[in-house]
Amino acid sequence: TQLLEQSPQFLSIQEGENLTVYCNSSSVFSSLQWYRQEPGEGPVLLVTVVTGGEVKKLKRLTFQFGDARKDSSLHITAAQPGDTGLYLCAGADNYGQNFVFGPGTRLSVLP
Amino acid sequence: DTAVSQTPKYLVTQMGNDKSIKCEQNLGHDTMYWYKQDSKKFLKIMFSYNNKELIINETVPNRFSPKSPDKAHLNLHINSLELGDSAVYFCASSPLGDSLEKLFFGSGTQLSVL
Numbered sequence: 001t002q003l004l005e006q007s008p009q010f011l012s013i014q015e016g017e018n019l020t021v022y023c024n025s026s027s028v029f030s031s032l033q034w035y036r037q038e039p040g041e042g043p044v045l046l047v048t049v050v051t052g053g054e055v056k057k058l059k060r061l062t063f064q065f066g067d068a069r070k071d072s073s074l075h076i077t078a079a080q081p082g083d084t085g086l087y088l089c090a091g092a093d094n095y096g097q098n099f100v101f102g103p104g105t106r107l108s109v110l111p
Numbered sequence: 112d113t114a115v116s117q118t119p120k121y122l123v124t125q126m127g128n129d130k131s132i133k134c135e136q137n138l139g140h141d142t143m144y145w146y147k148q149d150s151k152k153f154l155k156i157m158f159s160y161n162n163k164e165l166i167i168n169e170t171v172p173n174r175f176s177p178k179s180p181d182k183a184h185l186n187l188h189i190n191s192l193e194l195g196d197s198a199v200y201f202c203a204s205s206p207l208g209d210s211l212e213k214l215f216f217g218s219g220t221q222l223s224v225l
Contacts, residue, residue, distance in 0.1 A: 030212065033213055035214075037152075040218070040219070041218050041219070042201050042216030042218050042219050043154070043201075044216070045213045045214065045215070048212060048213050050212075086152055088154065090154075090214070092212040098156060098159065099144075099205075099212075100156075101146075101153070101154040101155070103151070103152070103153050
């Protein structure tokens, strides 16, 4: 069974601080995605990373895929209250026939 | 013009009842899924359908029966509801075969079994 672990589980920071959350697995995935979920809504895709060592930037968010395609990190620069939410990583195997989710990191950014 | 829509948003029912949740996607995707999110927010796949055919059926009680009348719809019927079925159920779709694998989620159905 493929499992994804995320750390930290909870993170509460002040507006303007930087943070990094991690997603780790013992399995190799064909791709890895990061989603953000807000209360009462479904997860919304932020990014998909496919190539080992890949780095993608989305405004203040930087995503990295490990060389071995087993782990990933999400770095947020100058966090804002609007970044508050549940951040989920998901690994795709069988080329998207199955997506396995991590338990999530709940981020609170205080004004 | 909602991409993945599921109804109802909230479902409150008594133990033992039978209920259905409907899902439709207008993205032209080939693959649809049902996920269950528990109280700890852990998302777990239940079923995956590709072009109306069942691909993945995780360890889910056979009281749960998905039905896909066409590739744009995947409904979930639940028989003899139990207290432990209370959770948020998400429908999702994916353009299988696209090199950028990704899921598009509906806004969820919060099921409460009393």
